[in-house]
Amino acid sequence: MIRILIVDDEPSAGNILHLLIEKHISGQKEIKICLSPEAARDIIPVFKPSLLMLDIEMPHMNGFDLLNRIGNWDFDVIFTTAYDKYAIKAIRFSALDYLLKPIDIPDLQNAINRHIVRQNLQPREQGRLVDNLISNLQQKDAASFKLALSTMEGVFFYDPADILRCEGDDNYTHFYFINHKPLIVSRTLKDFEEILTDHGFMRVHKSYLVNMHYVEKLDKEGLLWLSDGSNAVVSRRRRRDVLDVLSRK
Template sequence: MIKALIIDDEPRARNVLHQLILTYVPDISEVRTAGSVDEAKSLMEFYLPDLVFLDVEMPHQNGFDFLQLPNNPDFDVIFITAHNSYAIQAIRFSALDYLLKPIDPEDLQEAVKRHYTRSESFRQRKLLFDNLAANIDKRDIKDFRLAVPSSEGVFFFMVHEILRLEADRNYTIIHLINKRPFIASKTLKYFEDMLAKFRFVRTHKSHLVNIDHIIRISNNNEFIILSDGSRIEVSRRKKDEVQRQLNI
């Protein structure tokens, strides 16, 4: 069973989420609430949650400030936010979870299920929180650092280091500059959505390619060559899109 803590400065939002948890998430056995980071800090002197529902947009100290408090115990976090695309991207780039207000009960249930499947150590989770804090401080999403958990641990890298991403059933093989590939337990579609604002093109159902690393396209437009020498197929269905993206 899970002990949870809700941190949100809006009383109504706290109450709504509390009721949703009681109604739809029986695995959460105990719920406490706090209206500020300071109140949460005081509460956690005697109440240690397994899972924290953390509002991003709060006055004075926001949700991200809470993660930087010293001596925080080992807990998982699900961020709560209104439609703040910058914050959402920062959270996603740090391999962390979030829910959008107003919270949908099914989304809440799925987020708690994902909590059970997360396998990061305390140290790894702290690194993810630190990565999130660093991303939030950036002025441009293009400067975000990406965190990708795998069976080997958590990999951190900049988007411009990605050569290409390759589908492997429900997994993705990530190819980086001057580094060995590794396998991420996310679909290629997941990364395609995340990288939508960057210069990537889907050349095939199995390949997502960094446009900045394309050095040549064949005369018949059936394949491209990347800066590492790899040759990537361009499917018939994707030819027009590839040509458009490359201004051919």
């Protein structure tokens, strides 16, 4: 049973989302709608949702303010927003989900499916993800964001600068760090490419995403050597781009 609380100050938006969930999400579910964050604060302790579908832009108190004021949660969150580039980046860095309005049905289905997977996380871990989001939003710029990595062992938080490289393996990504043991995350390399490109990372091969700050050389065989002695294969079509980046270091 999924208990879903939709929080959106626009009645039509909340009703449409309710209908989409009823029609396109299988399994048992109970859905309620709140038209304000203030009302949501009162109903959450009573309804005890497993999933909060939370609009970001609302008058008086936005979605992030609501989470900050609740302070203690044992539910998952999927944000809904028309478009806020900075907020979306903070959400993705925090391993949380968002849906762009108007909501696309496959995106909704994928987000709900990821919620079902995340239900295996302990409530404390869910809270840490939201805490990280709130902390990221308080930073002056995205360069200070902490990246949340959710694994079978729990949730871990890292500065992007601590990551040497990432290797893709189908729907999994292997992370290698400067001073930490490797981690495996159940998300595609493409997901992290979109998140980390602005932080000095480059997709040098279909299977490799590299922090270019740690690259020492590209050899004649097309291997990119990093400061820890490891290497990554560079695809032929990306060698020119890699050389261009290295020439500017």
